[in-house]
Amino acid sequence: MFDIREKPQQVERAFLVGAYFDRRKAQESADLLEELKELVQTLHIEVVATELVFAREMTARHLIGKGKAAELMQAARDAGAECIVFDNELSPAQQRAWEGESKLAVIDRHEVILDIFNMRAKTREARLQVELARMEYSIPRLTRMWAHLDRQGGGAGGGAGGAGAARGEGETQLEVDRRMAYKRLDRVKAELEEVKRQRDTMRKERSRVPVPHAAIVGYTNAGKSSLLNHLTQSDVLAEDKLFATLDTTTRRMELPDGQSMLITDTVGFVRNLPHDLVQSFRATLEEAVLADFLIHVVDASSPHAYAFYQTTTEVLAELGAGDKRVLLALNKMDLVEDHRQMELLRQFPEAVFISVQTGQGMEDLFHRIHDMLIDRVVRMDLSIPLDRMDLVAFAHQEGKVLSEDYDRGVADIQCVVPKRFESRFLPFAVTQKKPAKSR
Numbered sequence: 380m381f382d383i384r385e386k387p388q389q390v391e392r393a394f395l396v397g398a399y400f401d402r403r404k405a406q407e408s409a410d411l412l413e414e415l416k417e418l419v420q421t422l423h424i425e426v427v428a429t430e431l432v433f434a435r436e437m438t439a440r441h442l443i444g445k446g447k448a449a450e451l452m453q454a455a456r457d458a459g460a461e462c463i464v465f466d467n468e469l470s471p472a473q474q475r476a477w478e479g480e481s482k483l484a485v486i487d488r489h490e491v492i493l494d495i496f497n498m499r500a501k502t503r504e505a506r507l508q509v510e511l512a513r514m515e516y517s518i519p520r521l522t523r524m525w526a527h528l529d530r531q532g533g534g535a536g537g538g539a540g541g542a543g544a545a546r547g548e549g550e551t552q553l554e555v556d557r558r559m560a561y562k563r564l565d566r567v568k569a570e571l572e573e574v575k576r577q578r579d580t581m582r583k584e585r586s587r588v589p590v591p592h593a594a595i596v597g598y599t600n601a602g603k604s605s606l607l608n609h610l611t612q613s614d615v616l617a618e619d620k621l622f623a624t625l626d627t628t629t630r631r632m633e634l635p636d637g638q639s640m641l642i643t644d645t646v647g648f649v650r651n652l653p654h655d656l657v658q659s660f661r662a663t664l665e666e667a668v669l670a671d672f673l674i675h676v677v678d679a680s681s682p683h684a685y686a687f688y689q690t691t692t693e694v695l696a697e698l699g700a701g702d703k704r705v706l707l708a709l710n711k712m713d714l715v716e717d718h719r720q721m722e723l724l725r726q727f728p729e730a731v732f733i734s735v736q737t738g739q740g741m742e743d744l745f746h747r748i749h750d751m752l753i754d755r756v757v758r759m760d761l762s763i764p765l766d767r768m769d770l771v772a773f774a775h776q777e778g779k780v781l782s783e784d785y786d787r788g789v790a791d792i793q794c795v796v797p798k799r800f801e802s803r804f805l806p807f808a809v810t811q812k813k814p815a816k817s818r
């Protein structure tokens with residue numbers, strides 16, 4: 380039976396390698412390797428050493444030069460590692476070559492991220508999405524699994540004929556294995572379709588009520604869930620962990636001017652996020668794609684804030700949300716003290732500076748959310764004759780009535796209504812104001 384390998388759970392010590400091929404990429408590669416270390420530790424694997432390697436050119440067999448590869452394999456064994464983790468993407472053939480020669484497990488960033496997602500996935504949808512991504516990663520690597528089994532079974536045959544027979548058997552087995560893998564892949568895809576249909580129905584239900592909708596997006600650990608919790612007084616899991624959130628959560632929040640808004644927390648992004656993973660999380664991330672606007676949260680205290688920002692922007696574009704309106708929120712400002720960091724943040728002139736922890740900048744954030752919604756709703760002061768109480772009821776039903784006064788023999792009403800209903804109320808408008816600044 381085809382089974383996806385669970386390698387990273389079995390190893391305890393890892394040796395990390397990051398290779399770069401352009402001297403100008405030295406710093407970036409060092410940062411990424413540092414991030415890989417965090418990712419590997421997230422899997423509860425100890426990192427015994429990290430090696431940043433410069434190579435003049437990529438090679439088909441080992442990615443880097445043969446001599447350097449042999450040196451690294453020895454270093455990894457000497458350090459007591461059971462596993463070598465590459466920050467670079469390895470082809471199935473390269474992975475096989477490294478494993479064969481080092482006699483250690485060899486994985487890449489891609490597989491590390493898949494494993495973290497696998498560990499974190501809780502809901503049926505998240506589990507299905509991760510399973511899909513893992514299968515797509517594993518199927519081209521099936522040959523390697525059989526090469527292993529072959530070796531284990533080897534020795535029994537002996538002689539040229541025996542070896543040939545074994546290989547023939549292996550090939551058949553591989554074919555069977557592949558077929559089963561594809562069958563399972565189809566099943567997972569079908570199940571995901573079903574989940575997606577349910578989600579679409581829910582969404583349709585929701586869109587009957589014209590409530591604006593924002594999605595919180597951003598790099599992992601930026602503080603997205605914390606922000607959702609703060610804005611909606613909820614307690615979605617927020618932790619100092621990479622990929623704490625794998626599922627979207629949608630909550631209703633109230634803006635200071637009385638409008639309701641739906642707000643969705645989403646899965647975080649990371650640099651070099653496996654493409655198939657992004658694709659398999661498409662269903663979940665569709666919430667972001669369909670929202671009226673995005674609140675992009677960036678950890679302002681990180682020296683890599685800009686790279687985080689870029690990664691998120693790129694993945695969003697890949698998901699078809701590249702042209703969404705974005706409200707950029709630089710979070711964790713309580714941790715920004717250093718002058719140099721402030722300089723770095725100048726790269727985001729349009730951002731609002733906040734700290735979910737201290738509440739700093741929250742008022743600004745509300746103003747900016749309000750501004751994002753300006754096109755959707757309009758605030759009106761109305762004077763409605765009492766024989767048109769149906770309109771008053773309509774204002775209650777479709778918008779938010781802020782004040783209601785019947786002292787003058789008419790209904791004096793201040794309300795916020797969806798823009799598309801504005802014309803119905805216009806004949807009764809006293810002064811039609813732009814939405815006042817909240818608070």
Ligand SMILES: Nc1nc2c(ncn2[C@@H]2O[C@H](COP(=O)(O)OP(=O)(O)OP(=O)(O)O)[C@@H](O)[C@H]2O)c(=O)[nH]1
Nearest residue numbers: 600601602603604605618619622623624647735736
């Ligand atoms: N100092 C400080 N820490 C914060 C702030 N906002 C969030 N954090 C912390 O940052 C960590 C990550 O927060 P989360 O809300 O889980 O981040 P996330 O973006 O949802 O992360 P993923 O779900 O993993 O993508 C938690 O330990 C939070 O307590 C802030 O304004 N200041």
Ligand SMILES: [Mg+2]
Nearest residue numbers: 603604623624
């Ligand atoms: Mg989260």
